[in-house]
Amino acid sequence: MISDLPESETRDVVIIGGGPAGSVAGAYLARAGMRPLLLEKEKFPRFVIGESLLPYGNDILKELGVWPELEKAGFIKKYGADFSTGFTERFNRYWFRQALDAGYEHTFQVDRAAFDDILLRNARQSGCEVVESAHVTALAHSAKDMISLSYDGPNGRTSLTTSWLVDASGRNGIAGRFLDIPKYPTRQMKMVAIYSHFQGVHRNSGDAAGHTVIVRFKSGWSWLIPLADGKTSVGIVIPADTLREAQGDLKSVFDHHVSSHPDLAERMSRAEGLMPLRATADYSWRFKSFASGRVLLTGDAAGFVDPIFSSGVMLAMKSARLAANTILAARNRQTGLDSGECRQYTAEVAGWMHLYSRIIRSFYERAGFEIFMHPLPYFKIPRSIGYLVGGRMDLPAAQRLRLAVFSVLCALQRFFNLAPPIRSLR
Ligand SMILES: Cc1cc2nc3c(=O)[nH]c(=O)nc-3n(C[C@H](O)[C@H](O)[C@H](O)COP(=O)(O)OP(=O)(O)OC[C@H]3O[C@@H](n4cnc5c(N)ncnc54)[C@H](O)[C@@H]3O)c2cc1C
Numbered sequence: 139m140i141s142d143l144p145e146s147e148t149r150d151v152v153i154i155g156g157g158p159a160g161s162v163a164g165a166y167l168a169r170a171g172m173r174p175l176l177l178e179k180e181k182f183p184r185f186v187i188g189e190s191l192l193p194y195g196n197d198i199l200k201e202l203g204v205w206p207e208l209e210k211a212g213f214i215k216k217y218g219a220d221f222s223t224g225f226t227e228r229f230n231r232y233w234f235r236q237a238l239d240a241g242y243e244h245t246f247q248v249d250r251a252a253f254d255d256i257l258l259r260n261a262r263q264s265g266c267e268v269v270e271s272a273h274v275t276a277l278a279h280s281a282k283d284m285i286s287l288s289y290d291g292p293n294g295r296t297s298l299t300t301s302w303l304v305d306a307s308g309r310n311g312i313a314g315r316f317l318d319i320p321k322y323p324t325r326q327m328k329m330v331a332i333y334s335h336f337q338g339v340h341r342n343s344g345d346a347a348g349h350t351v352i353v354r355f356k357s358g359w360s361w362l363i364p365l366a367d368g369k370t371s372v373g374i375v376i377p378a379d380t381l382r383e384a385q386g387d388l389k390s391v392f393d394h395h396v397s398s399h400p401d402l403a404e405r406m407s408r409a410e411g412l413m414p415l416r417a418t419a420d421y422s423w424r425f426k427s428f429a430s431g432r433v434l435l436t437g438d439a440a441g442f443v444d445p446i447f448s449s450g451v452m453l454a455m456k457s458a459r460l461a462a463n464t465i466l467a468a469r470n471r472q473t474g475l476d477s478g479e480c481r482q483y484t485a486e487v488a489g490w491m492h493l494y495s496r497i498i499r500s501f502y503e504r505a506g507f508e509i510f511m512h513p514l515p516y517f518k519i520p521r522s523i524g525y526l527v528g529g530r531m532d533l534p535a536a537q538r539l540r541l542a543v544f545s546v547l548c549a550l551q552r553f554f555n556l557a558p559p560i561r562s563l564r
């Protein structure tokens with residue numbers, strides 16, 4: 139990062155990144171009368187992984203008016219999610235209509251290139267200025283409590299200053315690095331995801347055809363997300379060491395995991411890859427704080443939550459709406475956020491992440507997964523887990539208590555077989 143940028147134009151708010159977080163922040167800020175400038179380094183539509191939405195993210199899509207467009211876009215309707223072991227030894231199906239409140243019966247499995255493009259256009263239509271192919275390369279503090287930045291864009295290098303900065307640059311986390319905010323892992327084991335889109339993957343029947351299917355391995359898991367036009371997004375998530383030991387050979391590692399788990403092998407028996415396999419390091423981390431003065435971190439730029447529960451897009455949109463509201467509440471003053479306001483923003487977003495991190499930890503531990511797959515119905519725990527599978531984060535006290543009981547049961551399962559053991563994981 140350089141700190142002696144020439145200063146030219148002045149903006150009231152700049153957003154870095156045009157993924158779900160950036161577009162949602164841009165739309166809310168523009169609708170409230172600000173003049174946001176969104177800088178996105180790619181030209182949309184662009185490929186990105188992470189296609190499965192959660193119903194409790196629907197509210198924002200409806201508020202922004204994109205829901206009718208999503209309905210027309212031909213995306214597959216998602217009514218729930220299936221969890222299994224690769225040996226069909228244990229199987230759990232969540233239907234949103236059974237677990238969630240009325241109005242959240244379904245959401246969509248989306249092609250992210252198309253979905254992100256719809257959101258970016260919505261930001262533009264809301265009054266947010268969007269520049270694509272604009273790569274932010276430098277940030278600096280500037281005079282009068284402002285932020286300077288420069289980007290390489292369609293007209294070469296441009297520099298400007300801004301009163302507010304929303305970082306929505308995804309896992310690049312450009313502002314967190316610029317501010318030197320400490321970063322720490324939220325799960326110790328480093329994982330890697332290997333994935334592609336396939337044609338010909340066997341699907342469930344009826345409404346369950348649109349379910350996300352999660353298959354748990356002894357160490358790791360895989361996803362199958364049905365998309366439009368007969369496409370399915372399929373990926374495996376495994377310890378990074380496993381790929382290293384295979385000298386980075388994506389295909390051999392992917393094929394090995396598919397063929398050695400009969401449930402997955404059967405679904406993939408006639409699958410044909412539509413693009414080369416890709417790999418993404420998938421370890422979970424977060425910055426210690428998500429706000430400082432005039433800078434707010436949103437979505438993956440604040441922290442990355444393991445994608446097992448498909449929470450990423452919803453967390454990105456919710457944190458972006460909260461960031462926009464935080465700026466709007468403070469926009470007329472001469473100063474940035476005070477430390478209390480920064481703490482409040484961080485605590486709210488970190489609280490959402492923590493809710494998922496806790497259940498994700500259980501999913502990764504053998505004992506926790508055994509309880510997850512057999513969650514002792516008399517405590518009504520399945521309903522509380524169902525809320526998280528659907529993306530509800532403002533859980534009433536009773537539901538939070540049940541999740542705490544769930545954690546205790548997971549701990550006890552290490553010593554006593556409260557739930558039947560799953561042989562393939564032992
Ligand atoms: C393997 C895997 C599977 C996943 N599966 C799911 C899933 O099923 N469901 C789900 O909800 N989530 C899933 N996720 C997570 C989800 O993809 C992210 O949480 C989500 O995309 C975050 O949105 P965002 O807007 O914060 O960041 P992004 O979507 O990453 O957008 C950031 C944008 O910023 C731009 N940018 C970056 N740096 C700069 C720069 N310097 N200048 C200008 N622009 C810049 C990028 O080009 C990008 O367009 C998955 C993630 C992984 C890795």
